[in-house]
Amino acid sequence: DAGITQSPRHKVTETGTPVTLRCHQTENHRYMYWYRQDPGHGLRLIHYSYGVKDTDKGEVSDGYSVSRSKTEDFLLTLESATSSQTSVYFCAISERGGAGETQYFGPGTRLLVL
């Protein structure tokens, strides 16, 4: 998985609780992404980062926040988890933007919100 780890790998939580997912890379890649994957919806971009403390929203950012204080770490926080946020969350990294970039994905975090 190209030097990308995600933690936790599985989590069960209750509605209304905050949840933080961590993505850690050892590749020193500039770009990092958080996606969610749901049946029938494919991969949807939540937030992405193009450098330390530089982040932007994706297509499904409501209810999520991110932080990147170090190149290697990208955190995704569900501020108050809801059942609709039950999903598999993937972190991805890429070396650069521009034509020809490849995104490398982590192993995913399976989140269940009860």
Place this chain on the structure above:
Amino acid sequence: QQQVKQSPQSLIVQKGGISIINCAYENTAFDYFPWYQQFPGKGPALLIAIRPDVSEKKEGRFTISFNKSAKQFSLHIMDSQPGDSATYFCAASIGAGNNRKLIWGLGTSLAVNP
């Protein structure tokens, strides 16, 4: 239109057969078209990619055919094997610099029967 439409949703092929997955787009600003392969419990991984100035790209048993005028591209898997059973995503890149992103198809679940 920032959509990539992928079909079929699922596909069953006999071992040794040809698997064909199709994608269509509307926005001519897309400039890079990758295919990703995802095995159960894993993150997607880049399989093969093509730029719009090329009509075909082949890597082993995997071929992308690109029809710029029709705004369509397809993945052909020759001599399909049970180990090819996975979900396949087409995608298209758009944007520049830090705003560059991938637009994903919804995926095709391929099962290759032995």
